[in-house]
Amino acid sequence: MxxxxxxxxxxxxxxxxxxxxxxxxxxxxxxxxxxxxxxxxxxxxxxxxxxxxxxxxxxxxxxxxxxxxxxxxxxxxxxxxxxxxxxxxxxxxxxxxxxxxxxxxxxxxxxxxxxLAHFIAEKKPSFPFLCLTVSGGHTQIVLVKDYFDMEIVGQTLDDAAGEAMDKTSKILGLPYPGGPLIDKYARQGNPDAYQFPEPQIPGYDFSFSGLKTSILYFIRDNVAKNPDFIEQNLPDICASVEKRIATILLNKLQKAAKAYGIKDVALAGGVSANTGLRLALQEMAEKNGWNSFIPKMEYCTxxxxxxxxxxxxxxxxxxxxxxxxxxxxxxxx
Missing domain, CATH: 3.30.420.40 (ATPase, nucleotide binding domain)
Incomplete structure (x- = not known):
């Protein structure tokens, strides 16, 4: 032992x-x-x-x-x-x-x-499975064939999803760390209040630099019209940004799962603690007949x-x- x-x-x-x-x-x-x-x-x-x-x-x-x-x-x-x-x-x-x-x-x-944090709990994914690994510095879709036999099939070409959340929190004037605050306010807002673009990147790769720019311009233009725009609409802004980031991530994961014929899908990394992303993965798993795996909060960060x-x-x-x-x-x- x-x-x-x-x-x-x-x-x-x-x-x-x-x-x-x-x-x-x-x-x-x-x-x-x-x-x-x-x-x-x-x-x-x-x-x-x-x-x-x-x-x-x-x-x-x-x-x-x-x-x-x-x-x-x-x-x-x-x-x-x-x-x-x-x-x-x-x-x-x-x-x-x-x-x-x-x-x-x-x-x-x-x-x-x-x-591998998924192997701490009793409910474990079966090989091979796909893992969406999302943090402040990394965004990857990984085909996990064995404990140490892993292949990155998709990754960000520029900024990571967590970085996009952190940048959004700074634009909104929220204190560091901003990710948990985005999560907190998003729970009180309408995720369909504002529409942000989804990057059209081929394959299973990601890009978040354009999304960050669109959020910056959106806030700048609306604050120019109404100086209190952020304060009056903070929950809706956070919910809308969170939803767009989640859909960008999960649409690629769904595409990869279909292509590889995978039924066990997992979420990992610091951003996997985000409530909206966790719920969205569970909803997508139910629709597609997947087995979804998300670590406990203490094993996400x-x-x-x-x-x-x-x-x-x-x-x-x-x-x-x-x-x-x-x-x-x-x-x-």
């Missing part, structure tokens, strides 16, 4: 988790509020706060799991992709811990881990539990790395 300590530090969440024989015993996430004053993540500040948070996070994870450092059989860590300074903190800690305890190191691809479950499956295959491993800001599947 392997006991694995997992570390996640790809952006601004410091997270530690303990997994025993494929079961998550703890999942501690330390958020960073320092970035709110800057309207976005400041990489240098993120890495400094990771240094402050990582030891307490690991101590809490071990305590909640009721295991000691001596019980750990391997250390799994996010190697990339992500912010290099943030990754460096997690990778350095993992290497030092493994070296001190003379146990194996397991490198994990952050985006693969988001997909960056967390070490998904690193732990990915590490567990690599441990079973004996896939370890040496002390010469280094973080990678860009890391392909």
């Amino acid at each position: 392997p006991v694995i300590l997992a570390i996640e530090s790809s952006c601004d969440e410091t997270s530690a988790s303990v997994c025993a024989d494929g079961a998550i015993l703890s999942n501690v996430i330390a958020n960073q509020t320092i970035h709110e004053a800057y309207g976005g993540v400041v990489p240098e500040l993120a890495s400094r706060v990771h240094q402050q948070n990582i030891v307490p996070a690991v101590q809490q994870a071990l305590a909640k799991a009721k295991v000691s450092k001596n019980d750990i059989d391997a250390v799994a860590f996010t190697r990339g992709p992500g912010l290099l300074g943030s990754l460096l903190v997690g990778v350095s800690f993992a290497k030092a811990f493994a070296l001190a305890k003379q146990i194996p190191l397991i490198e994990i691809n952050h985006m693969q881990a988001h997909i 960056d967390n070490a539990a998904m690193i732990a479950i990915a590490g567990y499956h690599k441990y079973l295959k004996g896939e370890f790395v040496g002390q010469d491993v280094a973080p990678m800001a860009r890391m392909a599947f």
